[in-house]
Amino acid sequence: MERKHFLKSLLMGAASAPVLLSACGKDTVSPTSSTSSTSGTTGTTGTSGSGSCTVAPTETEGPFPTKTPASYVRSNITDGKTGYALTITITVNNANASCAALAGALVDIWHCDAEGNYSEYGGTGMQATNYQAVHFLRGRQVTNAAGQVTFTSIFPGWYSGRATHIHVHVYSATGTSLKVTQIAFPEGSGTAVAAVNGYAKGLSGYTSNASDNVFSDGVALELATVTGSTTAGFQLSWALAVPA
16 A cells, blocks of 8 residues: 655754755656665555566655756766665566566665764755755665666654654656655664764664554554664665556
């Protein structure tokens, strides 16, 4: 079952903190083509494909999607942002072909920095810090023969009303939108979220997956496996199926 794409605005509790919306993005986006640790098990139901796997749930792209994703074909998306190192490996499978690896797909990702801010936006009530002129923590890669892409990034921070997450948009090789979704992180004792501890903000006021407006109906198909440490860096792996 597809989820609601429009969610209520969320306000920061402290007057001095940035005000962010958990989701106010478009239901769909126009395709842009280009040439170029532990996991949990809570119940969610995706849309069954004609193959042997289940299509990943559709989620809102949020209020801060990449404006021109074809301009950021790159694997290292840090752009000088500091934080605990995070290697992100995403595998895309075709639900219409018995879950075979989907080669040649375009995969866009974007997420907030250690303070909970996004690039390309800001200077408004949604995000006080103005990062309109920079493009950190955004990138595009093309899946290889194994259906995989890998990004070098930093561990995301968090902001009011949302659990730690990464946005993902998958397109076909010709630029047709196949899936907009989000990656969830394992939580609790011994997880990377606990080790990072919200960076300088700590985890006081943090929204868990169970209370998050996007993830509260279950994250079984969106929960990544995250291993590593704050000293050695973290490794995230996640697979999703799309109807291609």
